[in-house]
Each structure stands twice: as structure tokens, then as C-alpha cells.
Amino acid sequence: METFKLMLKIIMTSVLVNNYVLSKFLGICPFLGVSKKLDQASGMGVAVIFVMLLATAVTWPIQTYLLDPNGMGYLQTIVFILVIAALVQFVEIVLKKYIPSLHSSLGVYLPLITTNCAVLGVTINNITDGYNFFESMVSSLGCGLGFLLAMVIFAGVRERMEESEPPKAFRGIPITLAAASIVSLAFYGFGGIVTSLFGE
Amino acid sequence: MSPILLAIIVVTLIGLLCGAVLAVASHFMSVPLNETEVKVRECLPGANCGACGFTGCDGYAHALAETPGTKTNLCVPGADAVAKKIADVLGVESEDVIEQVAFVRCSGDCFNQKRRHEYEGIESCRAAQMLYGGEGMCSFGCLGFGDCAKACPQDAICIENSIAHVDTRKCIGCGLCAKTCPNHVIELFPDIRRVVVACSNHEKGAAVRQKCSGGCIACGLCVRNCEQGAISLVNNLASIDYDKCVSCGVCESKCPVHAIKLADFSGSHRF
Numbered sequence: 001m002e003t004f005k006l007m008l009k010i011i012m013t014s015v016l017v018n019n020y021v022l023s024k025f026l027g028i029c030p031f032l033g034v035s036k037k038l039d040q041a042s043g044m045g046v047a048v049i050f051v052m053l054l055a056t057a058v059t060w061p062i063q064t065y066l067l068d069p070n071g072m073g074y075l076q077t078i079v080f081i082l083v084i085a086a087l088v089q090f091v092e093i094v095l096k097k098y099i100p101s102l103h104s105s106l107g108v109y110l111p112l113i114t115t116n117c118a119v120l121g122v123t124i125n126n127i128t129d130g131y132n133f134f135e136s137m138v139s140s141l142g143c144g145l146g147f148l149l150a151m152v153i154f155a156g157v158r159e160r161m162e163e164s165e166p167p168k169a170f171r172g173i174p175i176t177l178a179a180a181s182i183v184s185l186a187f188y189g190f191g192g193i194v195t196s197l198f199g200e
Numbered sequence: 201m202s203p204i205l206l207a208i209i210v211v212t213l214i215g216l217l218c219g220a221v222l223a224v225a226s227h228f229m230s231v232p233l234n235e236t237e238v239k240v241r242e243c244l245p246g247a248n249c250g251a252c253g254f255t256g257c258d259g260y261a262h263a264l265a266e267t268p269g270t271k272t273n274l275c276v277p278g279a280d281a282v283a284k285k286i287a288d289v290l291g292v293e294s295e296d297v298i299e300q301v302a303f304v305r306c307s308g309d310c311f312n313q314k315r316r317h318e319y320e321g322i323e324s325c326r327a328a329q330m331l332y333g334g335e336g337m338c339s340f341g342c343l344g345f346g347d348c349a350k351a352c353p354q355d356a357i358c359i360e361n362s363i364a365h366v367d368t369r370k371c372i373g374c375g376l377c378a379k380t381c382p383n384h385v386i387e388l389f390p391d392i393r394r395v396v397v398a399c400s401n402h403e404k405g406a407a408v409r410q411k412c413s414g415g416c417i418a419c420g421l422c423v424r425n426c427e428q429g430a431i432s433l434v435n436n437l438a439s440i441d442y443d444k445c446v447s448c449g450v451c452e453s454k455c456p457v458h459a460i461k462l463a464d465f466s467g468s469h470r471f
Contacts (some may be wrong), residue, residue: 015232015297070205071211074207075207075210075211075215078211079210079211079214081215082211082218083214083218085218086218086219086222088219089222090221090222090225093222093226093229093230094225094229096229096231097230097231100231124461163323169383192422
């Protein structure tokens, strides 16, 4: 029961309160770039969940068993970037060979995620938050779900914006950024929900 | 060993390791690509319009490479040049493509057509059509909310005086607009034609006159004056038999409501 409660707490925190896109402003590039259509946005979101889980599964052991014992914690950033990039490329090759259907549905988005800062952010935050391996995986899942949620909500907002006619100076990126900030404000309302639900 | 040197060595080792794994993986797990498919795909324009009837250019290239006997002249936007290239790659005889352009068969702009009501709902032809067939009196004509313009991959359609106009110089003849239009006002013509009937109303003359001053009233002047006998009245609408039409333009000058238009409908292929 305690484990389940902990899981729920971590997931709630990372989906609603510390949403990577809307509260930490990581992964803004795909958030603005691929959110024009709902199906693309959800495809990207699923691919990000997949990569975040994989990346955490690989980087957590590297940090704990390779870098920390040898006093090389300062190499964290560069090693993580290197490993995640190689991992995504590797997964793409494997998927293409063995699961072509999954490759064709994730395919376009996988290379885009290679250097996504949200993925790097999740892996590094898992370490700084002091999570163990299991907690890290749960946290990555939650962050991925939060990313998916933000993408899907914002795709809906953007589809609505396509229909409307903003003033000329606001068209395109400016109105998109303004809308993103409003969605982000809405998520600000979730602050404190986890503490009130689960206690400190 | 100095920490800097150690850091460099560690990162280099990890990098080399990752590189080696990737190299091995790409060697052993490479998927052989169909070379013909890649070559055919390079020939296609990449507009993914679906005029060929396949799911975009990739789908068409796949079908061409894998299914023998797939026609090489299905790419309307690419026209003869693409058909010839594909035929060269596949080693079959090239077939001629009939280039097409879209034309809006309606003259009911805001000057000609009377309005029945003011529509203030969603800016979409499909939605407007559901409310008593749109704003205009004529239920056959262009609704003017630009669903076709949104569907057009080439931005070739604009709404002027509340009906759609196709810029034939930009039109690639994919037919997406014709599929989108809820009233089926847009028709694809082979772009060698010069005379078109710009009206789709099948009602009797008197009824048309009450609604729109630009609509075909089925008076038959064009039928009587056509020296080739190419025009006939089908369901109260002039219809041109293009096998007989020589694009002389007599019908255009005789038409009392100017519903027959004479113009250069050369599509983007000729520029």
C-alpha cells in the first residue's frame, strides 16, 4: 500500500504540479512544433514516454554504479547526452528491424527526441531528487504522461486557434506563446494538490 | 592522473563504446530497402495530395515498386515529366498524363446571387450548408466559406466576392477541393479546355432568375448557336460535349447571363 501511495504521489506530482512543459519549461520545442494536429501531438507524447523510460533505465545505473563511486558526478550532463543520443539511435535501428509497425508509428518522432531537453531533464532530476531505481522509473512515466497531457491539451487549443482570427501582429508564434502561457497558468492551479492529498 | 585527463578518457571511452554498438547494430540489423521504391519516390513531387488514389507519395512509390502493372500516369500534379521519369526507372513504356485543373462551377457571387439569410455560425461550408443549404438563395452554388481553400495544398483557391476562385496557374489538379466541397460545385477539367459552364443549378429558368442573375436559365441560345452541336441542355443546365467543342467561344458571347465562360485554364504544368 505504501508503495502504491508513493507511486501515485510521484505520478501526480510530475503530471500535474511539476509538469515538465508547463511548469519547468523543458521540451518547449516539440511542444510548439508538433502540437498542430492532435494525432501528431499524441504520437510525439507516446514516443517521449517511451524514450524517457528507456533513458532513465540506462542513465540511473550509469550514475549510481559508474560515475558516483569514481567521483565523476560532474560528468553527468555530457555522459547522459551521449548515452541518450546513442540509445535512441539504437532503439530506432532495433525497432526498424524487428517491430516495423511500431517504427512507422513512432519513427518520425524518435530522432526528434534524441536531444530533447525534457528527456535529459527527467534523467538528471531523478538523480538530484535522490530517487531509487524504481522511483526513478515511476517518475519518468509520470513526466512522460505529463508531457503527453500538455501536448494533447495544447493541440486542442491550437486547433481552436486555427479557426479564430487574431490581430495581424499576433498571428503565428506570438499567439501560440500567449496561449501556452495561459495553459501554463491553468496548471499553476494544481500547486499544493499533492500535499493536501497525501500529506507531507 | 589529473582529473581533466581522466574525464576526457572516460567520455571518449563511453563515446567509442556507443559508436561501436551503433555501428555493429546498423550493420547486423539493417533493413534492405527496395531500391526501385526509393528511386521512384525521388521522382514523385512529394505533395502527398492523394490524387493518385494511394496514401500519399510513399504509398504510390511502394505500389509502383511492389505491384507490377500499377499505372505510371496517376500522378496528376507531376504531369508528363514525372510519368516519364517513373517509366524510365521501372523500365516500362511511359503513358501520357491528362493534366487537370479545378474550376468552380458557380457565378453566384455577392453581386449576382440574392441572400436568404445571414449565417453567423462556424466559418465552414459544411456547417453553413447544413443550415437551410447556406446563406444564398441557390442551394446548388458555392457557399463561400472556403473549405476548398483550406484543403488546397497549393494555396490556389481564394474567396472573392463570397465565392471561391481557382488560380489555375497554381492549381496542380489534385482534386482535393472537389472532394471537400459539400455542394460538389468544383469540377476537374482536363486543362486543354477553354469553355466552361459556370453554373451548377438544375432548376428551371424562372426559378433560377429569382435567385441569381448569373445562373444558367436554360434558354437554349448556346445550343442553337453552337456550330458544332456540342452543347445540350441536361436537366435545365447547359452541358458541353468536349469531344465536339472547338473552343470557338460563340456560346460565351451569346449567353445572356454570362454563365458560360471562355478563359485560359492552363494549369501549373504549363508554367
